[in-house]
Amino acid sequence: MTPKSIQTRTYAAHSPDQPLTLHEIQRHEPRPNQLKMEIDYCGVCHSDIHQARNEWKNTVYPCVPGHEIVGTVTQVGDAVKKFKVGDTAAVGCMVDSCRTCAPCKDNLEQHCENFPTFTYNGEDRVTKENTYGGYSQRIVVDEHFVLNVPANLDKAGTAPLLCAGITTYSPLKRFHVGPGQRVGIVGLGGLGHMGVKFAAAFGAEVYVISRSPSKTNDALRLGAKGVILSTDKEQMKQFDRKLDFIIDTVSADHDINAYMNLLKLSGNICLVGAPENPLSVEAFSLVFMRRNFSGSLIGGIKETQEMLDFCGQHNIVSDIEMIRMDQINEAYERILKSDVKYRFVIDMKSLA
């Protein structure tokens, strides 16, 4: 085991109902396959809030969230091949997996049969210690789980691609979304706005399904053909059985049946949002229209690199609002009010 001597400032939650505060940790020196990076930017995902507040009932405290990380490599272990000191690099939701099970071998590390090691609130496979995420000055990660960032992309705008980006890119790819299809994106937040950008880039006709009339102009600017106000029964009726595919990014309890009714015969609604409580699905809405109800979890490392390269080629980054680390608690409150355009990114230099 390598010495635990890398002093690191972080912001951590210490309980479900207290604000995050400054917290010092020690990280281990890199193992031969690991590298150390100084974190430049970290995106703020709604999952960070679910986790900091123990809404998924598995949080280990102190909890240092953050899994949309872009930084600069400052040290590499002897066996590291892909990266050198000075490279811009990125880390997403996972920092390790077993590498031997069928999903791991199939580049689906997020579905590792022995459970992936998540970037925070995970268990380090060697030390068995709790993992700490990107709300920190620096991080040590196995190079297999570190991504290359295309040089033309803005670093801060790239950070949210590591979760919000891949989580929407992956299902759109898996279900072959493209020209000739009408796609609905429910919820114009961090995931939703990336879903709109990707679905439009893949050539689909995109509709944002939102409760927020104030987001209409942004939705169109991001690439949507139209907006369906979910609070307006008439508009919802107008799109009855009109869509081929829907991504549901809603973070809170909601009536998924209202969205399912927008699907054509054999249409597919893919859940990526992870609300605290179970959803209730109307059997008749599914069976009479032989609709599909699917789910998706981030994406594997190979696909995440493919997504980043696609973004490099098409100049796609996230629309961000930059904050200082000490503004994180305020940012959480604004996310909960759906008041973010469309991802907060922390300037990690503010923690120096």
Ligand code: NAP
């Ligand atoms: P976010 O930025 O807060 O966006 C969620 C959006 O959902 C809001 O902007 C809002 O859009 C809509 N919404 C919120 N509450 C709603 C309600 N009660 N009813 C209807 N719509 C509502 O969150 P995010 O970071 O995109 O994350 C979204 C969810 O995905 C979270 O639960 C997160 O944990 C989960 N997630 C899953 C994965 C995965 O791999 N599956 C990865 C990352 C995140 P409007 O204002 O447009 O209505």
Ligand code: ZN
């Ligand atoms: Zn996330």
Ligand code: ZN
């Ligand atoms: Zn595995």
